Amino acid sequence: MRQRSLFRWALSARVAALLACLSVLGCPPPPKSLPQSAGLPDVAKDGRDWFEDRAAAAGIHFSLSHHGRSPLTALETMGVGCAIFDYDGDGRADIFLVGQTGAGNGRCALYHNNGDGTFTDVTQGSGLEEPGFYTGCAVGDIDNDGRPDLLVTGYGIVRLFHNLGHGKFEDVTKGSGLEAPSPTAWATSAGFADIDHDGLLDVYIGRYVKFDPHTIQFCGFGAGDQIKSACGPDMYDPQFGSLYRNLGHLKFKDVTKEMGLDKAHGKCLGVTFADVNGDGWPDLYLGNDEMPGDLFINQGGKRFVEVAAERGVSLSEDGRPQGAMGVDFADLNRDGLLSLFVTTFEAEPDSLYAATPDGFYRNVSASMGIGPPTASYVGFGTKFVDVNNDGWLDVVIANGHVRDNEDKIDAKTHYQQPMQLFLNQEGKNFVERSQEAGPGFTTPAVGRGLAIGDLNDDGGMDILVADLEGPARLLLNRFPNRGNWLRVQLTGTTSNRMALGARVTVIAGEQKWSAECTTGGSYESASDARLHFGLGARKAVDRVEVRWPSGKRSTVLNPPIPGDLKIQEP
Numbered sequence: 105m106r107q108r109s110l111f112r113w114a115l116s117a118r119v120a121a122l123l124a125c126l127s128v129l130g131c132p133p134p135p136k137s138l139p140q141s142a143g144l145p146d147v148a149k150d151g152r153d154w155f156e157d158r159a160a161a162a163g164i165h166f167s168l169s170h171h172g173r174s175p176l177t178a179l180e181t182m183g184v185g186c187a188i189f190d191y192d193g194d195g196r197a198d199i200f201l202v203g204q205t206g207a208g209n210g211r212c213a214l215y216h217n218n219g220d221g222t223f224t225d226v227t228q229g230s231g232l233e234e235p236g237f238y239t240g241c242a243v244g245d246i247d248n249d250g251r252p253d254l255l256v257t258g259y260g261i262v263r264l265f266h267n268l269g270h271g272k273f274e275d276v277t278k279g280s281g282l283e284a285p286s287p288t289a290w291a292t293s294a295g296f297a298d299i300d301h302d303g304l305l306d307v308y309i310g311r312y313v314k315f316d317p318h319t320i321q322f323c324g325f326g327a328g329d330q331i332k333s334a335c336g337p338d339m340y341d342p343q344f345g346s347l348y349r350n351l352g353h354l355k356f357k358d359v360t361k362e363m364g365l366d367k368a369h370g371k372c373l374g375v376t377f378a379d380v381n382g383d384g385w386p387d388l389y390l391g392n393d394e395m396p397g398d399l400f401i402n403q404g405g406k407r408f409v410e411v412a413a414e415r416g417v418s419l420s421e422d423g424r425p426q427g428a429m430g431v432d433f434a435d436l437n438r439d440g441l442l443s444l445f446v447t448t449f450e451a452e453p454d455s456l457y458a459a460t461p462d463g464f465y466r467n468v469s470a471s472m473g474i475g476p477p478t479a480s481y482v483g484f485g486t487k488f489v490d491v492n493n494d495g496w497l498d499v500v501i502a503n504g505h506v507r508d509n510e511d512k513i514d515a516k517t518h519y520q521q522p523m524q525l526f527l528n529q530e531g532k533n534f535v536e537r538s539q540e541a542g543p544g545f546t547t548p549a550v551g552r553g554l555a556i557g558d559l560n561d562d563g564g565m566d567i568l569v570a571d572l573e574g575p576a577r578l579l580l581n582r583f584p585n586r587g588n589w590l591r592v593q594l595t596g597t598t599s600n601r602m603a604l605g606a607r608v609t610v611i612a613g614e615q616k617w618s619a620e621c622t623t624g625g626s627y628e629s630a631s632d633a634r635l636h637f638g639l640g641a642r643k644a645v646d647r648v649e650v651r652w653p654s655g656k657r658s659t660v661l662n663p664p665i666p667g668d669l670k671i672q673e674p
Contacts, residue, residue, distance in 0.1 A: 152582055153542025154491070154525075155567065159578040163222045166201045166213050167575040176508045177321050178334040179259060179290070182312070182373075185240035185485075185553030185628030186570045189252050192216070192271055197557040197632050199223060199568060200254065201576050202238045211235045212256065216271070221560060231273035236261045240553065240628025244296030244305040246350060248601040257291035257309060257628070260284055266354060281356035282307070282348060288316045290343055295624035297377035297386040298600045298653050299363070300405035304350035305600050308365075308388060310372030313340035325513040333507040337393040337427070342370025345390065364408045369395040374431035376625040378442050379605065381463060384655060386605045389417070391428030391446050417444055417457050421467040421475070426452045427482075430554070430627035434488035434497050435618045437531025440609075442620070447483025447501055447627070450517060454478035454486075454501070472533045474499065474526055481521050482506060485554025485627040489565045493587035493638030495617065496528035502551030502569050502627075520548035520573065544579040557632030563589045563666050565636055570629070588639040589666045592648065594621055597673040599653040607651040608635050612642045639665060 159166075168184065170176055187200040196217040203211045214230050215223040227233055238258040246253045251267035262284045265273040277283055284291065290312040296305045323335040347365045348356035360366050365388075374391025381387065385402035389412075392398065396418040400408035412418035420426040427449030433442040441459035448454050453475035457465035469475035481503040488497040503521035510519045523545040526534035538545045553570035560566065564581030571577060590610060594603035606621040617637050623630040639645070645665055650658040652673050663669045 152584060153544075154537075154540050154581070154583045155542050155544045155579040156582050157542075157544035157577050158221070158580045159576055162578055163224060164199065164201075164215055164576060164578055165225075166203075168204065168570075168572055170508070170573065174509050175322060175333045177315075178313075178337075178340075178506065179315050181334050181506045181508060181550075181572065182292070183239040183552060183628065184570050184572060185293075185630075186555050186568050186576065187241050187243055187254070187630040188555045188557035188559065188568055188632045189243045189623065189630060190632075191252060191254075191267060192269070193251065194219075196561065197559050197634075199559075199578075200241060201570065202241055202256065202553065202628070203235065204239070204258075205235050205237045212238060214271075217559065226271050230271055231268075231275065232265060234263075234275070236263070239291065240293050241630055242294035242296055242307065243623045243630040243633075244307065244604065245600065245602045246296075246305050246307075247352075247354060248303065248596075250601055252602065252633075255282070255294055255296075255307060255309075257294050259290050260287040262291050262309065264354075276354050280354055281351075281358065282309070285346075288314065290315060292373050293375040293628045295375040295377050295388075297388075297605055297624075299347070299386055299402060300349070301385070301599075301653055301655075302350075303596070303598060303600055303654075304352060305602070305604060306348060306350045307356070308345060308347045308375055308377070310345040310375045310390060311343035311370075312373060312393070313337055313371055314343055315340055325507070331509065331513050333509050333513060337371050337395075342395065344368055344370045345372045345375070362407075364410070365400060367410045368392075368398045368400075371395045373429045374446065374627060376431045376433055377605070377622065378433035378620055379607065380433065380442050380459070382440075384651065384653070389431055389433070389444060391431040392425075393427050393429070394425050394449075396425050397428055397446070415463065416465040416467070420448070420452060420455055421469060426455065428455075429482075429484045430486035430501070430625075432487050432625040433620070436488060436497050436528065438496075438616060438618070439531075440616070440618050445486060445488065445499060447486045448478075450482050450505070451479060454483050473536070474534050477526075477536045478524065480517070481524070484552045485569065485629055487554060487556045487626050487631060489556045489567075490528075490636065490638035491525065491565060491581060492527070492583045492585075493563065493589045493640065495587065495615070495638050495640035495642075496530055498528045499526040499534060500524070500554065500556075500567055501526075502549075502554040504550035504552060504572065508573075518548060520550055522546050522548050523551060523569065544577055549574055549577070552627060553629035554626050555629045555631045557634070558591065558636065563591075586638075588642055590637045590639060590645060590648075590663065591668045592635040592637070593633075593668060593670045594635075594650065595670070595672045596652065596654075598656065599673055602633055603652065603673065604633070605653040609649045610637050610639075610645055611647050611649065612639065612645045615642065634668075
């Protein structure tokens with residue numbers, strides 16, 4: 105669906121970036137390829153599925169459906185997200201599911217974790233009942249009162265829900281500065297971060313394309329273009345996201361232009377903040393649909409500079425724009441550097457960008473075993489997560505096509521698609537093990553949002569998935585012989601209360617694990633802010649080090665494992 109001129113532009117942009125690198129930066133030699141792993145992890149063959157879908161048994165009866173109407177427009181097929189967060193401070197992770205008017209269930213839903221394996225729908229009376237054409241959500245404590253607040257995005261709508269405690273939320277959007285700029289503003293993913301270290305969480309809201317009743321609704325596919333279905337992003341002009349600075353008192357100001365973020369390419373679907381260069385300031389990556397990706401480096405809280413092309417994360421491995429949906433940063437090989445994963449459209453292998461010490465990235469999808477297995481699917485929600493606690497971050501992906509009648513267009517592809525699980529082989533490569541993950545992975549769905557968290561507090565990371573055409577999936581981790589683990593919960597004082605942006609390093613002998621506190625990443629979703637570290641066979645941890653957003657440092661010696669460690673900023 106790309107235009108030939110766009111391809112020529114992409115190639116010329118990459119060549120220009122390379123020439124600039126050679127002439128100005130004096131590029132370092134390319135790093136050595138990562139070695140391939142010879143074997144799989146030692147997993148017990150007890151016949152048990154690694155994940156079990158417990159949504160219905162747990163009391164989560166939330167299902168979306170377009171009631172068979174076909175075809176659907178692009179607007180109707182791109183949502184929706186989900187969230188895992190402890191809204192009431194009882195120490196147990198709760199669930200939020202995004203609904204969508206016209207998709208069978210026109211409301212969002214909040215589920216309280218009862219602590220006994222069940223959840224209770226507490227939406228009624230919570231203040232979250234009002235329906236709307238919602239798409240995604242983000243979680244952050246915007247006023248540092250210790251209660252995480254909720255931002256819900258959508259088409260022509262953005263809602264900021266202030267957490268009042270006791271299961272009550274107040275819509276404080278009006279007058280907050282976060283109102284949708286127009287009735288056709290299409291907001292997608294959003295993310296919270298303290299961009300200027302003033303102790304208040306700011307927010308970036310991504311936006312997709314210009315779509316309204318006057319734009320083209322359907323495009324032709326198949327022989328003679330006889331089959332009508334949702335158009336691709338190339339048929340629409342881009343919309344552009346906005347960065348909002350938190351002014352305090354539940355007020356925000358649009359600072360997109362003054363902070364340099366008006367240089368974004370637009371058509372944004374994926375949003376994630378991460379300190380990619382280790383200077384203590386949150387940077388921003390935007391996954392843009394069939395447009396070059398954007399990597400904005402934070403200049404000490406004063407401005408952002410876009411460097412995606414020169415750093416190697418703007419295009420696919422073959423130098424083309426890609427359909428970027430889900431995005432996530434993590435230290436995948438325990439070298440202290442944050443690598444980037446981006447899910448993509450079919451015939452475009454998902455992109456894994458390995459970080460190098462010189463600040464550049466290499467696309468290692470093919471060499472590390474992720475590229476070919478993902479090329480047949482349309483990927484959306486994704487996260488790095490250590491599913492077996494062996495100490496190495498794995499990759500989970502929710503897939504689903506964007507054309508609801510894709511079976512008629514191409515018999516080899518389908519609207520509903522299976523999820524995928526890739527196990528990390530000690531940072532050397534990945535091996536797909538989706539079949540062993542169970543029916544929750546192999547049963548096709550129209551996967552969209554995905555969030556992670558330990559929902560039953562058993563030390564195994566669970567997965568929540570939004571299905572656009574069916575019930576939400578609550579995939580509880582049943583992985584046999586999981587390794588040891590440590591979970592860290594941070595509380596900021598000078599820094600923002602949720603400590604978003606803090607870097608935690610766990611040290612055991614010569615082994616190190618590092619992670620950044622965040623609720624963002626994935627696609628239109630938010631995950632538990634508690635940091636989970638799989639430790640493999642380690643029976644003790646020497647120390648845990650925290651670098652807070654304020655620049656302060658904390659060290660905890662010999663924390664007991666397995667278990668929870670709570671650290672407050674000094």
